[in-house]
Structures are given as C-alpha cells and as structure tokens.
Amino acid sequence: MLIKKEKFGELNGQVVDAYTLKTEQLEMTCINYGCIITELLAPDANGQFENVVLGFDTIEEYVEHSPYFGAVIGRISGRIKHASFELDGVTYPLVKNDGDNHLHGGTKGFDKVIWDVETFDSENKIVFTYTSPDMEEGFPGELKTTVSYTLVGDKLEISYEATTTKRTLVNLTNHTYFNLTGDLKRDILNHELKMKSSKFLELGEDLLPTGQQVDVEGTSFDFRSGRKIIDGTQTNDPQNILAGKGYDHPFMLDENSQQEIELTDEESGRKLVIETTEPCVVLYAGNMMDDSFAIRGVESQKHLGLCLETQGPPDAIHHPEFPQTTLDEGEVYQSKTTYQFTTK
Template sequence: MPTASPFAGHEPRILELHSDLIRAEFCSYGARLTALYLRNPDGSETNIALGFPQLDDYPAHDSYVGAICGRFANRIAQARFELDGTPIALSANEGPNQLHGGAEGFDRRHWDTLAFDYRSVTFALTSPDGDQGYPGTMKIQVTYRIIDEDRLQCLITATCDRPTVVNLTNHAYWNLSGDFSRSAADHLLQIDADEYLPVDEQLIPLPGRSSVEDTAFDFREEKSISERLDESGGYDHNFCLDGARGQLRPVARLTDPESGRSLSLSTTEAGLQFYLARHFSPALSSREGRPLHPAAGIALEPQTYPDSPNRPDFPSARLEPGEVYEHLIEWKFAPGPEPTL
C-alpha cells in the first residue's frame, strides 16, 4: 500500500531560478531554498545549499532547512512576552521556550505562489490572529530574485492588523565544498560585529552584550571556524552587526579554502545568528544521496536579536497596523579560481 503524502493535498511546487552562474531551486512548502548550484570554471555545477533527497523528508526531518522562519525567528524565553501590558502566551516547542515561531511555524506551511519567472519567485502566506499565540492577522510575502549573474536576494515583507511582533529570516545551511558528508567547520568566516550576545544553557541571551575582543567570537578578521570551536562551546549565537539597521550592507563572508568558493552576505537587519550545525546524522542524506555529517552546514541567519520582545534594550521587533515590516537579504557568490594546469 502506498504511503500517504504528508502534505495533506497541498503538493509543493518546485520552482527554479537561474543565471549563467547560479541555478537555485525553491519549494512552496516553507517558501524554502532546496538547492543552489554554482557553475564552476570548468562548466560543471556544485550544490552548496543543504537539501534533502525527497520532499517528504522535510516535514519528517526539517531542521528548518532552507525555510522562512517566523513569526519570530530564533528564541523567545518561556514562550511569552508582554505587549502593551497584556501577557502573550506562545506555543513552546523547545523546552519552555519558543524557537522559530513554534511547532507549526512558517517553515511548516504551504505558501501560495503569486508570481514566477526564471529570475524571480514570490510566495505569500496569511497567518491568522492567534497563530501560535501571536496577536493579529499577518500577511507575509517573500520574493527571491537573481540580481545580475552572481547575486540572490530575498525580500521579506509583512503587515498586521493589530500591534504584534515579527522577526523573519531564511534558514539556509551552507557547505561551500558541496560535500555534506564532511564538516563545514573548516570554512573561513568573517563577520562585521564588535559585540555578540552570550547565552545561557537554553541558548537564551544573558543580560548585556559582550565584546568579541580576545574571544572565540572574534570574526572581525577572516579565520577558520574550527580554530577556536572547542573554546566557544559550539557556535549558536547572535552577533550585533555593525552599521545601521534598515540599510542593506555587507556583514559576513564565508569561504571554502579548498575550492575557493565564497559567499558574501548582506542584510538590512541588526543581528546575525551564526550556527554551525551539530545535530545532523549519517542516518539522513543530502539530496546528492550522501550521509550527512553532524556539522554538515553553516546557518547565517540575519534577523533582529533573539528574545527581543522581552528585552527593551534590544532592537524592537514591534509592528503596528499600517506599518510594513521589510527585511532584505542578499547573497553574492563566487565560484573560485580557474583550475591551474
């Protein structure tokens, strides 16, 4: 007997954008990036974005792979906050806390496809009042578009009919080697941030911000992620980005030293969550059919700071009726040098 589809009659659409350098695949389930192929100097292609072999694998083993996270990306302590004196109780899905919008966050939704051509695709979602505990009916659009030949943008917008909070991002995992059976910890990383947020054992930010100076979190100059990995206790931290929130500016660069492939990240947001995966398993496979290394990918998630609805000292996540939340993310790719003879 055939196994029932986990998508309950909403079969996802797979859509492809392409340029001379980039071929990117997207799925309407989670408005997610499922693959990004870079054309190598010899004409071959290498996929550098983690994806699973089958669409059915995403609901079963998602880990937010490539998806849009919301209504609130990252963590909210005790799955609650107060808005205009009213306690707001959220669905908890990571112990007592909420992670990436709750157990039924935007990564697990079927998004409508509003527009599509070979350079751009727009997904849309309506989140009803009370969804995972959040007030107000929210309307969200996500547009992925290829700019020039080497840049992919993600524009996320949202409106709501009641005061609420919002924090949306894309959760791609990158391994620029293209081999997800090996650790991505050998990549070189640079982040434009003088400060980061220390966290407690539940990965909730502690009071205050800390300087990266003389710590394992100093990526102001490019260095190998593995260099001080043990000292860090594992990277899953928010970096307080330099530059003005609301302005698109480059904030991070990731390089695979072996192939020379690189990714430059720009954002309009105030923070960047850097997460070196440590939870994947060889029991899972990449879309290429290779077993996943536990540290198969690196997530660089631009966003406002975690737990900001409970932290008045953090950049605000509040959204008023009549306002438009807007977050622009841009990835610029380079395929590496021509091979030497």
C-alpha cells in the same frame, strides 16, 4: 528566468510544487512548502556547478527529518523565553516547542505551511504570500506576509514584507544551511568566516540571550579579520561549549549593506558574500546535527552545514536594550538580505 515548475510531492492532500530559477552564474530550486530552498548551484574556481546548500528530494524527508533546512522562519525566529510575552499590558502565551521556550514560530511556523506563489519570468523572481490568522501559534494580529526570491547574475536577493491588524512580533529569516565545498564533499569546519561584528550576544543555559553584549576582542568569536569555524570547536570558551562545542550565537553587525559577512571555502575557491538590512546575524555551525538520516546519499553529521540567519536579536521583546521586533498596525515590516556567490 523560470526554467521549470514541477510537482514536488503532496502534503495533506495539497500539492507541493518546485520552482527553478536560473542565471548564467546561479541556479536555485525552491518549493512552496516553507519557501524552502532545496538546491542552490554555484560554480567553483574551475567553473564546476555544484549544490552548496543542504536539502532533500522529497516532501516526506522535509516533514520527518529537516532541522529547518532552507526554510523561511516566522512569525519569529529564535527562542522566546518561557514561551510568552507581553504587549500593551496583555500577556500572550505561545506554543512551547523547545522545552519551556518557544522556538522558530511554533509547531506550525512559517516553515511548515504551504504558501501561495506568483512567478515573474521577466524579473527572474518568485513571490510567496501567506496570511497568518490572528492568534496563530499564540501571536496577535492577522499577519500578511510576502517573501520574494530574485536571482540577479551571481546574487540571490531575499526580500520580506509584512503587515498586521494588531500590534505583534515579527522577526523573519531564512534558515538555509550552506556548505561551499559542493555536493557535501566535506564538512564546514575549514570554511573561513569574516564578519563586521565587534559584539556577540551571550547565551544562558537555555540558549537564550542573557542581555549581555560581549566584546569579541581576544575570543573565538572575533571574526573581524576572518577565522575558521573549527576554532569554535577547539576552544575552552564556556560559550562555545554551551552551544555544543561550536557556534549558535547572535552577532550584532557593525555595518549594513557593506559586504558585512563573507564565507570562503579555500579548496573549492567558492566565496559567499552576504549583505543585509538587519541588525543581527545568528551563526549556527550545525553543532546539534546527528547521523539519524541521510542528505541525498550523504550521512548527516555535525558541522555538515552552517547557517547565517540575518534577523533582529532573538527574544528582543524581553530585552528593551536590543533593537525591537514589534510591528504596529499600519506599519510595514521590511527586510532584505543578498547572497552573492563568487570565487576567490
């Protein structure tokens, strides 16, 4: 049930509100700025509820410091090469906010807008809506987007829908940084990750997919039987070194909605099981985080959290061999990812 709505802060004269939903097994707080999940409380093996995501207590910190903590990313997640793409013979230049490339929807992506909100007490659900104008950040078509967060027992369900007035690109995800130790007691290097993925996408120097799908067999990218995140920091694999001695890679999923992603912290006993309708997940192990700010009293540092961004492959528009992220007028974009928090 919705147990609380309160003012979180103000941004450019607009009020930002925080909403808290709760079941017996989970408690989540989110804000209508970027649909950001600010806190997610889950029990450890002893029943102790602690926060398992990275976030801030003020809107000012999100504006000044946040590397997309907890936010919905859109219209497009990941990078687009040379910040442009072609659809139906028309070239669309985009905002360059990552060197020569476009990243996570631009300088004012979906993570930086204030969304409209509906709450549904009986369904333990909150629904965010935002209409992105035609050509916002360079993307064609007016895009009407709905993002729903629902708590059901020990699960958080995130559902996305979008429609457009003109053929465009859509690839939405949630950029929550998880740390299952609880209240940031330790980094995530000893978290064990298991994924049903036999191929990952090779990255070039610009961290964009080259188009090559690499077999994970015999590499530090083989999570099929489970491995610790620290493995990616201790290998000489050029792909790990390229990503800042860790992971920032898209993995193609072999299965959907079949407990395809499992993340475990042995010491706390917490386990996160992710199921998605998306073909791909980007594993980012926080390799680029620095110590220039604090997160609720804990100094930010490399590998303090990791992201599991379920989505279509990044830069798919430039790789016809990938599952595509185009949306036509009259079509409905739909995506769903479920996060289940259990204990071992």
